[in-house]
Amino acid sequence: xxxxxxxxxxxxxxxxxxxxxECSQTKGHDRMYWYRQDPGLGLxxxxxxFDVKDINKGEISDGYSVSRQAQAKFSxxxxxxxxNQTALYFxxxxxxxxxxxxxxxxxxxxxxx
Amino acid sequence: AQSVAQPEDQVNxxxxxxxxxxxxxxxxGNPYLFWYVQYPNRGLQFLLKYITGDNLVKGSYGFxxxxxxxxxxxHLKKPSxxxSDSALYFxxxxxxxxxxxxxxxxxxxxxxxx
Numbered sequence: 001x002x003x004x005x006x007x008x009x010x011x012x013x014x015x016x017x018x019x020x021x022e023c024s025q026t027k028g029h030d031r032m033y034w035y036r037q038d039p040g041l042g043l044x045x046x047x048x049x050f051d052v053k054d055i056n057k058g059e060i061s062d063g064y065s066v067s068r069q070a071q072a073k074f075s076x077x078x079x080x081x082x083x084n085q086t087a088l089y090f091x092x093x094x095x096x097x098x099x100x101x102x103x104x105x106x107x108x109x110x111x112x113x
Numbered sequence: 114a115q116s117v118a119q120p121e122d123q124v125n126x127x128x129x130x131x132x133x134x135x136x137x138x139x140x141x142g143n144p145y146l147f148w149y150v151q152y153p154n155r156g157l158q159f160l161l162k163y164i165t166g167d168n169l170v171k172g173s174y175g176f177x178x179x180x181x182x183x184x185x186x187x188h189l190k191k192p193s194x195x196x197s198d199s200a201l202y203f204x205x206x207x208x209x210x211x212x213x214x215x216x217x218x219x220x221x222x223x224x225x226x227x
Contacts, residue, residue, distance in 0.1 A: 004156070014197065031213055040122070042203060042217040043157075050213065058214070071137055090156055099164045102215060104156035 003027045004105035006091050011113045012027040021108050022090030030096065031102075034058075034066060037088040037107075046089075049074055081112040088096040115140045115208045119218035126194045127226050132152030134189040134221045145207035146187040147215070148178055152200045160202075163187060174198070194225045 004025045013019055025032065030051045035043040035058075045058030047066040054068055063085060067075045078085055091105040116139045117148060126132045138144055145164055147159040161172025168180045178189045201220050208214040 033213075033215075035217075040219055042119075044217075045214060049215050054159040056213070092157075094213075096163075098209075099145065099162070101159040101162055102157075103159070104149075106154070106156045 004091060004093055004103050006089075006105040006108050007104065008108060010109045012113065013081055014113050015082055017081050017112075019023060019081050019108070019110065021076045021089055023074045023076070023092075023105055024089075025072050025074075025093045025103075025105075027093050027095075029073070029093035030071060031094045032068070033092040033102065034064075034074070034076045034092070035090045035092065036060070037090060038086075043090065046076065078110075078112075081110075083112045086110060086112045114212075115206055115210075117204050117218040119202075119204055121221050122219075123222045123224065124227065125224045128196050129193055132191050132194040132198070132204050132223065132225070133171055133221060134204075136187045136189065136218060138185050138187060138204075138206050140206055140209065140219050142209050144187075145206040145209065146178075146180065147207070148172065148176070148187075148189050149203045149205065150174075150200050151203065151220075157203060160189070167177045179193050195222075196227055198227050199223055199225045 033048045034046040049055045049068045052068045065077045091106045092102040094100045094102045148160040153187045163180045171177045204218040
């Protein structure tokens, strides 16, 4: 997991605040992903990026935005946080082949009050 | 649509006994299937994958999984469970129409009792 890092690891914020979660990777992968994990729902894809010029919405992108600042960096923003965005957020990367698995960061636990 | 189902929220086994964590999938075409494990306060770690070939796939930490095309299943197995295997396990399928998407099951909590 050290190849994919996330900051912060924990964050408590208030409704309406803007929040940014950051992800960095040293695996040299072009593909990066943001997921949220909720109990009983597994992981749901928020956004994914093929490279710095290609960003795509996932299943649940409403209320979120992303920025791919470099190959190694992929940030997730909540423009105006709401309580139902309280969740565990994971960043992941994967290699170029269709058979490649994903590598996950340690997660950010976000609480919106 | 691509999807994965893990029918058991929780599996309890005694240490030393064999374990099975179930996964069924629904895909169009040939599936690319994965198992991941999540320990407390950690990200998901890759265990094993099925792409093609032998239906029995071996992975990390002594885990293996059996691909069954007729039953559309990909159950995770281990012959002898350890207390340290206690964790949350996720099955995932890669979308063959968009290889950059993975679909995850809801997760199964494995409890191994001493």
